[in-house]
Amino acid sequence: MCLKLFEILKKNIIILLLLTVSNCIYAQEVKVNNISKVIYKRSVYQDLEIKSKNPDVNKIGKHVSEIIKELEFELLFNTNSSIYHIVPNLKLEESPFYKLVAGTESIYYRKVDTKEFLKNVQTLGTPINVIMDYNKYNWIITKETKMFGEYKCYKATAIYKEFNPIHKSVSTFTPIVWFTPEIPVPFGPEGLDGLPGLVLEASLNGQTYYYASKIEINKYNNKDYTIEKPNAKSLSEDKYAKILNDRFN
Amino acid sequence: MKKLFSVIAIMLFISTNSFSINLQPSGYSCSDLALDYLDWYESKYGCVSAEQASEIYSVQEALCLNHDAIFAIN
Numbered sequence: 263m264c265l266k267l268f269e270i271l272k273k274n275i276i277i278l279l280l281l282t283v284s285n286c287i288y289a290q291e292v293k294v295n296n297i298s299k300v301i302y303k304r305s306v307y308q309d310l311e312i313k314s315k316n317p318d319v320n321k322i323g324k325h326v327s328e329i330i331k332e333l334e335f336e337l338l339f340n341t342n343s344s345i346y347h348i349v350p351n352l353k354l355e356e357s358p359f360y361k362l363v364a365g366t367e368s369i370y371y372r373k374v375d376t377k378e379f380l381k382n383v384q385t386l387g388t389p390i391n392v393i394m395d396y397n398k399y400n401w402i403i404t405k406e407t408k409m410f411g412e413y414k415c416y417k418a419t420a421i422y423k424e425f426n427p428i429h430k431s432v433s434t435f436t437p438i439v440w441f442t443p444e445i446p447v448p449f450g451p452e453g454l455d456g457l458p459g460l461v462l463e464a465s466l467n468g469q470t471y472y473y474a475s476k477i478e479i480n481k482y483n484n485k486d487y488t489i490e491k492p493n494a495k496s497l498s499e500d501k502y503a504k505i506l507n508d509r510f511n
Numbered sequence: 512m513k514k515l516f517s518v519i520a521i522m523l524f525i526s527t528n529s530f531s532i533n534l535q536p537s538g539y540s541c542s543d544l545a546l547d548y549l550d551w552y553e554s555k556y557g558c559v560s561a562e563q564a565s566e567i568y569s570v571q572e573a574l575c576l577n578h579d580a581i582f583a584i585n
Contacts (some may be wrong), residue, residue, distance in 0.1 A: 312555040316539055316547035323551050330556075358574075365570040366563055385566050392562075426561045428549065428568055433558055469557025506565045 292445045292479050294341050297487050300460070301349070301476040302335040302451045306469055325359040333363065335451055335472065338482075339460075343373040343489045344449035370453045371491050372396075381453060382492035385506070389494040392502045394453070398422075399437060401457055408440065410462045410474070415440035418457055425503070427510040439464040445479065541575035 314320050334349040348367040354360045369382040377396045382389055399420040406417040422435045439450060443459040450461025451472040465471035497505075539547065545568045552567055553559060559567065 306556060310555055312551055314547050314551040316544060316551075318539060318544055319547045319551045322548060323555070326552075327555070362570055362574060366566040368562070368566075381562075383562065383566070385562070385569055424561050426564055428546070428561075428564050433561070435558065435560075465557075466560065467557030503561065506561060510565070510568075 290444050294339070294445065294447055294479060296480040297338060297340050297482040297484065297489070298479045299476075299482060299487070300337040300339075300451075300462075300474050300478070302337065302472045303475045304330060304333055304335070304470060304472055307465075307471065308469070322359065322362070325357065326363055329354055329357060329359055329363050334475075335367075337449060337451060338487050338489050339447055339449045340489060341447060342375055344371070344447070344455075345489050345492075346370040346449075346451055346453075368453075369492055370455075372449060372455060373491070374448065378491070379453075379456070380491070380496070382494055383502075389492065390502070391492055391494045391496045392499055393496055394499050397456055398453070399456060401439075403457070410440060410442065411477070413442040413444050413462060413477075415442045415462055416459070425507070427503075427507040430510075435466055436468065437464070437466045438468065445477075541572050544575050545569075545572040 312323070314323065332351065332354060334351070335346065336349050337344055337346045339345075347369040348364055350364075351360070354364075365384065370380070371382065371391075372379045379394045379396045379398065380391045381394060382391050384390075399422060401418040401420050403416055403418045408415055408417075418439050418441060420437050422437060423432055424435075425431075426433045437454055439454050439457065439461045440463040441450065441457040441459040441461045445460035446458060447460050448457055449455050450457070451464050452466065454464035454466060454472075455461050462474040462477075463471060548571045549564060549568050553564075
């Protein structure tokens with residue numbers, strides 16, 4: 263009888279312990295209940311000295327490299343939606359080379375409840391919202407972790423292929439991201455998102471990467487910022503790809 | 512005299528045609544420059560998506576065609 267009672271008590275204690283541990287893990291999560299902001303910067307894993315055969319490109323490249331180092335990107339989000347774009351830089355805008363760098367940056371918008379994911383591009387002369395697959399990347403979450411400041415991040419990878427109309431060949435990318443489930447929102451930089459946590463570092467091609475340089479959770483409200491879908495004509499990703507292909511054929 | 516006129520005519524022809532295909536100071540056309548720039552960019556910063564390649568190419572070409580101050584550098 264006593265032995266049975268002891269067994270029941272033992273089981274209950276184990277359950278109680280498990281519940282306490284899971285509560286502790288849950289307590290590490292940051293609840294996003296207001297507008298939050300992350301500033302990302304761009305860097306390269308290896309700073310390669312590349313020379314072009316075209317002397318004009320070398321002149322342009324020198325200035326572009328300087329500008330790229332100083333660029334900042336802003337991700338604004340709440341629990342339901344996010345918008346990501348380059349931060350305008352008045353100092354850099356004075357340089358004629360700034361247009362060359364900033365003009366190639368898209369705005370990304372993701373909304374959870376309506377399963378919307380789009381990028382706003384300027385390529386066609388007028389702003390266009392390119393509607394993308396909400397689960398664009400088929401992420402594989404690995405067990406590999408690293409600390410990013412106070413946040414524990416998990417590595418996720420994917421394989422992504424697409425036709426490049428200029429090179430006239432299929433490019434294969436293996437994007438890598440580091441996300442933290444401690445900030446449980448599916449947002450990140452450059453459209454490299456859609457994971458069970460905020461992406462704090464991301465690379466599409468293994469050479470250039472974006473990393474969070476400033477994380478401000480719940481610091482702002484609707485008076486400071488609004489997270490709205492860019493107002494533009496919509497196009498499907500397939501139609502947009504076709505237009506780009508036709509343009510370079 | 513006839514020879515001189517011929518030379519002038521040829522020079523005029525070359526200069527007008529050069530202008531119409533937007534040759535750069537170093538002798539590259541705007542599309543050459545855009546392609547070379549994209550090659551350089553991808554060698555330095557890694558392969559870019561189709562969309563970004565198109566944007567990099569288009570922005571570079573448009574700036575070149577518009578004779579932006581960017582190309583006045585020597």
